[in-house]
Amino acid sequence: MSLVGKKVGEFSAHAYRQGEFVDVSDKDLLGHWSIIMFYPADFSFVCPTELEDLQDNYSQLQSLGVEVYSVSADTHFVHKAWHDDSEAVGKVEYTMIGDPSQKIIRLFDVLDEEQGLAQRGTFIIDPEGVVQAMEINADGIGRNASEYLNRIKAGQYVAAHPGEVCPAKWKEDEATLTPGLDLVGKI
Amino acid sequence: MSLVGKKVGEFSAHAYRQGEFVDVSDKDLLGHWSIIMFYPADFSFVCPTELEDLQDNYSQLQSLGVEVYSVSADTHFVHKAWHDDSEAVGKVEYTMIGDPSQKIIRLFDVLDEEQGLAQRGTFIIDPEGVVQAMEINADGIGRNASEYLNRIKAGQYVAAHPGEVCPAKWKEDEATLTPGLDLVGKI
Amino acid sequence: MSLVGKKVGEFSAHAYRQGEFVDVSDKDLLGHWSIIMFYPADFSFVCPTELEDLQDNYSQLQSLGVEVYSVSADTHFVHKAWHDDSEAVGKVEYTMIGDPSQKIIRLFDVLDEEQGLAQRGTFIIDPEGVVQAMEINADGIGRNASEYLNRIKAGQYVAAHPGEVCPAKWKEDEATLTPGLDLVGKI
Amino acid sequence: MSLVGKKVGEFSAHAYRQGEFVDVSDKDLLGHWSIIMFYPADFSFVCPTELEDLQDNYSQLQSLGVEVYSVSADTHFVHKAWHDDSEAVGKVEYTMIGDPSQKIIRLFDVLDEEQGLAQRGTFIIDPEGVVQAMEINADGIGRNASEYLNRIKAGQYVAAHPGEVCPAKWKEDEATLTPGLDLVGKI
Amino acid sequence: MSLVGKKVGEFSAHAYRQGEFVDVSDKDLLGHWSIIMFYPADFSFVCPTELEDLQDNYSQLQSLGVEVYSVSADTHFVHKAWHDDSEAVGKVEYTMIGDPSQKIIRLFDVLDEEQGLAQRGTFIIDPEGVVQAMEINADGIGRNASEYLNRIKAGQYVAAHPGEVCPAKWKEDEATLTPGLDLVGKI
Amino acid sequence: MSLVGKKVGEFSAHAYRQGEFVDVSDKDLLGHWSIIMFYPADFSFVCPTELEDLQDNYSQLQSLGVEVYSVSADTHFVHKAWHDDSEAVGKVEYTMIGDPSQKIIRLFDVLDEEQGLAQRGTFIIDPEGVVQAMEINADGIGRNASEYLNRIKAGQYVAAHPGEVCPAKWKEDEATLTPGLDLVGKI
């Protein structure tokens, strides 16, 4: 069974956030929806565009009560340096977690052991700390942060309306389905 | 390390496809891109909308040389029955694999052991049989098949243009990035 | 030692019964005689005739206080769909248990691991939950539900008349045997 | 998985048959259909009626090419003595196997370890030595040998007509079913 | 170390004795001397003469307070049948234990595993349940029950006269030996 | 299963025989019948009378082609000394094996581990080195060597007349039994 449906394990880490060094743990994930985005390495190539894309969606995510965390095996020192250096990464306002001991990366099973770097995995986590959706791409294929918005909205809708489910391609304000015996074989 | 970057293991199965019962194995994945979509159960609620959505994108996927497979723990008999019954599923033209022994579902680590059903996982596989992208959603959150189109285009572009990578939100015909020493810390 | 003479282990499952989804567990077997009939798969060939034959004997079994359960590795959703589709199965009034996690099928040791399907086993269970008789046929050989009637009558007679046993081919109202020292070697 | 569908393991034993002591092994099961009937003990109560009932069907079974073997943990000496003593058992013409080492009884998993006696199991075996049907009853419930006739006829019909299956309650000369895609959900 | 000098382990069994079925356990061995005689099988050849010979000495053994038990792997049903049939065995008045589960036979290490039958062992047991003498013969060599009389008399004499021992060929009323330092090397 | 019916294992030892030290091994047991008599200790009390009694039967045993060996955990030096000292033991003409390493005593399972001495066991062995009869007595109960004569005669008779068996109390020149189907239950 994949991580979807399981609670996130325990972790603690140093992070860089808006000019400060802060501590983050699994406890900080509780009480609100979260996105954790893993990427291979600071100062590498595809990565900054993905971090920038996520930042571009950050205010909209925040308006949905979603907190955002990026994670790589670099230290928080390197996160700050990258933030200082890179135009794209310099815009980032969310929390950049340093995981040099690779504990969080292992926790989400996205460690490329050969390289010692994280795979490009994104995890959407509900306020109970349970993974609701995950996506992992190979190197070379960038992510699209706007796709996470709909998944979170669907998750939030279903959490708020027990007994209803969102069909494929569901978008906010569209009809949902209420499972029932009479639907069997009828869709 | 996740399945991304690993070759799909060996399997063989009975399937239903366009009015016929056919056999499918991991060998059939070689030589073209593939999408394998797992879903919990025939005749359940969200599932038909996801299968329909995937069918709606099937011709476009085929034009990219992509073959599509759906998998659940139901038998191929039940797949045919559902195909006969359901308006949404009745449209499906791609291959519907029956996996009652749950071997394929285990191979992709999406078996919910408690329920004996597959989780909602989608896997994009390249012509060498290597997983290039994966996505798993909790029950209640539908998938959006159109998102797979861009990932496959990006994967195909990168495979065709060694040394270039697609940035976040990349869409066909947009500029890609060529990794180089001078890009470090400059994006 | 076979399952005969042993108590049925613990299980719980979803089932379809007369237009409703219900939950069933080993606790429901207590207090009355039961027949549990395993079959390979919904929407397959021999199976519907066996379910129909069992239904044809259902009222007579009920008059003996016997409850009837069919089990396959299909879900309860599929059971409903089959019930809706098939003329033969549509008559079924007894409980159709869905066992996609294959726990009950394993409990009765009738899982064909290669196919992931149940073998054609029938189990007669007394009000204490102890197996009193079992029968398993290879694929291709149908069962005859009327034969279970006499076995249950014999079992009920012996339970009601401690110290007597039913001879071969015994039928209701025929004489039974009372074991005694003087019978040794005299029959 | 039960014994149905598996080949009978190796064994050899002494037996009593029509006034002679003979040797029997699993090799003797090949080339014709066989019934092996286990019962608890010579000189006990229900047992003679079951042996007699099996004898009453013996000529009809022989006409179908079926050979019959009874097995208990008694010696072949005791079988002869019982045959000499008992009116019912004295009629028996089939082979009475003595299994004091309980190897055959264990091979078919019908040993009641506490008592050291066989359970009331019947096994129908095809000419390849593969179990096609099995039935086990608790003490107190007698068997009905005539029921085996139909099962063997069905097995023989299916073996002779590959691709057809016998429905429930099937009797010789009745129609069989030929599995096909169009039958799915249509019976 | 052999069983001589060790206490008999726990057992319980059904037996035939003088027209009745009775239960026997290791507890019944306490408080008096006992002979337990194992033999291969009821209705076999040497066995009845040995049982008869033991019966011929039974009254004399009883006058010494000795109880006698015969044991084979046959059931008590078969014992009764043999008793009814055989002229020699029909005289037997002592207890004939049925050991189809072979537990007692194993307890005394006289099970021929290949045949599932008891070896021809005789055990003399004192009132504390401790084996005082044992004798086992191969098939083909009959036993002589009268020899047990002297052994029991010697055992009883030594038990009654602590500090004395019976020399070879000792017979009742003959002199015994009282061990002492002065006897060393002087006999 | 007891040692009866099993071949004697390998051993070699020093022994005293008629004024000489000789070597003895299991090879020496082949080609003729043998008696091996174990006793606890040289210079102890019951033992010399048993050795003397065996000597008194030695010429008769030799005339049957039987060789005789006594064994204790004492050395062959001590055997010679005892032979020199004791009037009873001084008569002994058969082979007195010294087994200080207790290997032969263990081979026949008659080692009293607590005392380091042999139990009073006697074993009759056929010309193939297979044990045909055994007898073990507790301390305090002497043996009677003349009883071995009949057992050896019976064993020799049966070996010479395959298919016949000696009944209980059989003595030379008496009738034997030829097992046959017609004897079952008729003695």
Added chain:
Amino acid sequence: MSLVGKKVGEFSAHAYRQGEFVDVSDKDLLGHWSIIMFYPADFSFVCPTELEDLQDNYSQLQSLGVEVYSVSADTHFVHKAWHDDSEAVGKVEYTMIGDPSQKIIRLFDVLDEEQGLAQRGTFIIDPEGVVQAMEINADGIGRNASEYLNRIKAGQYVAAHPGEVCPAKWKEDEATLTPGLDLVGKI
């Protein structure tokens, strides 16, 4: 036993050197003396002064034929970025190895598992790849690269003059000691 006297294990890694990304392996250590200096993290505090100090001694080390490598768990991307950013590190001309998979750090047993960072270890390696000297300091205590010069000179002198050893505080051109029996206890 410490690593001193042992050959360096196998490794391969990406590195940054004078404006280029290069590959380095244990093979590159052969044929000349090497210094490998581990430090915790790029962009941290003590580290740049140590790298600068090592650079200040680099030309003198090169004139002795010594190659220099720094190692941290950061990637080679981060090394380049730090080299670009930091005035002190910007001077570095030797090879900066990236070890995000921590394999080299583990190979030299200087991984602080809790933090996922390297300890401040320095290793001097001879042309056969054997460690000749090692030094590890706690955080907070800086190293002094000039001390390595004398150790390497001593090592090179001893390698060139077999049979002589350098005494404590030895400096180039000072007398060495030639071990001999007459020196024992005389210094």
Added chain:
Amino acid sequence: MSLVGKKVGEFSAHAYRQGEFVDVSDKDLLGHWSIIMFYPADFSFVCPTELEDLQDNYSQLQSLGVEVYSVSADTHFVHKAWHDDSEAVGKVEYTMIGDPSQKIIRLFDVLDEEQGLAQRGTFIIDPEGVVQAMEINADGIGRNASEYLNRIKAGQYVAAHPGEVCPAKWKEDEATLTPGLDLVGKI
């Protein structure tokens, strides 16, 4: 992870110090800084010059509150003899520990198992018994005790000024660094 940062394990030993035999244990390391210097063998060649060099720095080390211990696998008897014999070693005032059981040498992982001698390791230990620095040289390369002075001064400075760190080549009275966010990438 190396020993740096770990507490010294438990040990106790006999030692020679200034004309007396004394006992030393790990408890004696607490409350002051310590140097433990291992060397291969008394009466060997490089060793005396290293002990002499350490003695030359002893008064300065004592003024810093540092206690000094030398350790080899020789006994304290041999230490005294060497102290008596050797001009260089005769000057030694610090404690010379005898470790013939090699327990302390193993504790610091500097046992050359093949030779049974200690490697040339030096360990600087803080008042809590935690190793702060270590250095090991191959045979043939002498140590320089004066280098330890600066390391201890740096360690003492940092212990006394929490939050400051000593840069490379730091010498007493030079500036230290206070880590802070603004220093990242700026040195």
Added chain:
Amino acid sequence: MSLVGKKVGEFSAHAYRQGEFVDVSDKDLLGHWSIIMFYPADFSFVCPTELEDLQDNYSQLQSLGVEVYSVSADTHFVHKAWHDDSEAVGKVEYTMIGDPSQKIIRLFDVLDEEQGLAQRGTFIIDPEGVVQAMEINADGIGRNASEYLNRIKAGQYVAAHPGEVCPAKWKEDEATLTPGLDLVGKI
């Protein structure tokens, strides 16, 4: 580590002493010095001269408070017989322990497993039951009991004068050595 310096383990045994059979255990060794002399076998060749030699020194050993025990794997019966027979052994007044179970011989690790006999070991034991000296000779080489006198005197002297040691060849009334720092290297 050898047995010297270790406490003798627990044992108990029968023994012959001056015309009587007595029991001996490890408890009897406490409170006085003891000699335990093992030898292979009673009635063998070298052995009696060694027992005689030990007897010749027995009165002198007794005057030192030493108790003497001889041990072989023979029984106490055989010891008495040998004592009666042999002129040399007949003089023995000390305790002759019989160890047929070989437990004491194993305890002192002098069992020749192949022969089952004791090796020629002598053990000197102090009043606390601790072995102070041991000597073992191959067969063929006799012992000299007078040598034990000096060892016991030296042991007793050292026990009475803590802090002194007896030099080589020490004899009663000669000077001993008082260990002290000033003796190191001066003898």
Added chain:
Amino acid sequence: MSLVGKKVGEFSAHAYRQGEFVDVSDKDLLGHWSIIMFYPADFSFVCPTELEDLQDNYSQLQSLGVEVYSVSADTHFVHKAWHDDSEAVGKVEYTMIGDPSQKIIRLFDVLDEEQGLAQRGTFIIDPEGVVQAMEINADGIGRNASEYLNRIKAGQYVAAHPGEVCPAKWKEDEATLTPGLDLVGKI
């Protein structure tokens, strides 16, 4: 079983002999008798008198073709120093083996693990490398080398005269014993 009668295992070591450092191995023990004397430590108290005593007997031992080796856990350097320092040890002409790795000491099972020193064991070894005699004394009790002379003479006599044995207290030119049947119980 003790080391007596076993071949010495493999070893190699550095040693000091008559002003030179030499290598010694188990191969050097072959072809002549040897004495190996273990002692705790150079420069300790009893030890020098024992080495001196052994030297006093060295010429006589050499005339018997015996080679002598002393062994302690000290190095050969320390042996030389002790030889230089000590009047008693300075006389030693035999080989002084250094065993700092304690391999030889373990081989002879005389390592006091707690102290890391050898126990005072002496081993007499024949030209085949087999231990013929051993002696171990507790600390405080000196050895007497002259006692070894007689043991070696006895060993040599017996080796030269197969079939004879030396009685206790045997001295050169005294009568030996020739074992024979007639000697049993007669000495």
